[in-house]
Amino acid sequence: MRANRYLLLLIAGVALVAAFVDGYAYVFRLATHQSLTGPINQIPHLAVPALGFNQQIYIHKGLDLQGGTHLELQITNVRNNMPISNARDAAISILERRVNASGYAESVVRAEGADRIVIELPGVNLEQAKQILGKTSYLTFWTWAPGTPDATTLSDLNPADANKYQGYKPVYTHIDGSMLTQAVRSTDQSGLPDVSFTLSSSGAQLLCNVTKAAVAKPQGDPQNKLAIFLDKDLIEDANVQSEICGGQGQITGGFTQDSAQALAVQLDSGALPGTIQTLTSTEVSATLGANTVRLSLLAGALGLAIVVLFMISYYRLPGVVASLALLLYAAIALAIFKLFGVTLTLAGLAGFVLSVGMAVDANVLIFERVKEELRAGRTLGAAMEAGVARAWPAIRDSNTSTLITCGVLYFFGAPLIKGFAITLAIGVGVSMFSAIVTTQQLLQVVAGIRPARRLGLYGVSAPRKAVAA
Incomplete structure (x- = not known):
């Protein structure tokens, strides 16, 4: 099965929008003649009068992060x-x-x-x-x-x-x-x-x-x-x-x-x-808030780096693909936080970091199913298609139960827990897109490249030929 060009265009479009939103603060600084470093003088906002669009684009920080x-x-x-x-x-x-x-x-x-x-x-x-x-x-x-x-x-x-x-x-x-x-x-x-x-x-x-x-x-x-x-x-x-x-x-x-x-x-x-x-x-104090943000971002970056190293070392070429999908996942989630005014608290950061782990979990399920199909003798393209199809029920049920839990926490939990529930729910939703759409399509692209078809790059040994007695 070849990669779907329309889904690839969708992934590219989503990636470009996410990159624009995530980096819009620098565009706004240039447009308003501000330095690219240091505090910004006003909240970045984007207005498109022809579309009736006028939106602030920035991270809304809670009390524990902003002071x-x-x-x-x-x-x-x-x-x-x-x-x-x-x-x-x-x-x-x-x-x-x-x-x-x-x-x-x-x-x-x-x-x-x-x-x-x-x-x-x-x-x-x-x-x-x-x-x-x-x-x-x-x-x-x-x-x-x-x-x-x-x-x-x-x-x-x-x-x-x-x-x-x-x-x-x-x-x-x-x-x-x-x-x-x-x-x-x-x-x-x-x-x-x-x-x-x-x-x-x-x-x-x-x-x-x-x-x-x-x-x-x-x-x-x-x-x-x-x-x-x-x-x-x-x-x-x-x-x-x-x-x-x-x-x-x-x-x-x-x-x-x-x-x-x-x-x-x-x-x-x-x-x-x-x-x-x-x-x-x-x-x-704002100093405490800034220090909390710095340490939280450092912890998130360290965790992401460890996950990427593990995926590449254990799953090899699919791990590289999953890492690219994971980076896209993080960019999309951050863009949603900025664009829709999600208030980010320390508990919310914890929910986001947890959702990163769940995004990796979905990729692990897919890759293990792909390896099983390859060991069974299927071609690379067929193994990838079958692996995604077999992993999907487990991914769907796991993420659905998590989303239900997020709904319960949001509607019945304390205000401190609501930030955790919102960011976790957003992360889970984006992770499903990342695993099922992004990872699958990138794997199909890789499968179409001849040097990338070696089974060793997928952590699977080529099956031995039978020897007659």
Whole structure:
């Protein structure tokens, strides 16, 4: 049986695409006039407008490889008598929206027990993480009325802010952050950063009624002011110059661009249903992450080299073919990791290295079957075809059971295990292509070369001729 030219073209095309994706970082450096060595200034991305293709192409590193922040949070003082587990789930949803809106890539936000949340943010330092995640961001609107703040008000608000005006107390208007439908960073008439917000219909009606009452009071009178509190702190105490009945407003207060953006993200993602306390916080240094990557890559390269030496020394010419297929396998797997944004963790690297061993296992099955067929007296081409056909059921069943295990680990395992499951599943899928398609077609090409037909190159001795008695 001759090699299939269409499959050879497929292998060549896949190899070229994989090589392009794997080396695209260097193409991007040249295109953006950057040095070929050292840190890259921005994430490599490829845009093909005619095809509607716009994709980042790089290795997404997890916390253990890139460095970052690991936080364990606890939710307490839950409002509105919400069950603690429900409050935890609501907080997870809100924190995920904050993380995504802030542009933190490859983050993990997961439940831990009844009232705890674990967050991992690769590439983010501890202060950045606490700034966006640690605030409850419970927005409330208040007016001022004659009187003295009671104990409940003083516990809900900062006492100094609650006693800002002698002889006046803050009165809750029942307008809060749950009525916000949108909050975005904007600029005021002076060009300074502020936060614009939009209220729901119910919130807009309440605000309209409140400002109608406030505008009737003289300017300078505390009763003419509308106070906005974030958590317990007063962030704005503005004079009401006209009725606000459209449901839209601005929060000013000496913001910077970053602080206005952070507040807008917090408000737009929703107020946490209780108080968030940081139980533990760990900052993984980038140096540790880089060292982990270096050692892991070194271990992978060493393992690959040992496997290649073993295959060549034991299986000879088929071992050379298998080594070429193995290198192609590694290139394809790496290209998939880059192109589809697979987050690579230390556990994921372990899954990839394990899949390399499984790729070799498939080749071993094929070569042993080929040797059996050659010993039985078949021609080289027929032995290769029969060897692949006989090895295929074992390869199929083995890899299928592994893929099932990967599915179970991914859907029911801890987040740390998911990276292992994903990379192992990708590796197994690529290894099946490598063994059944790449190795088989390369063997058929080799079988068509006359000097490569010697049985000794396949670890098989030529059968002896029978001697008559």
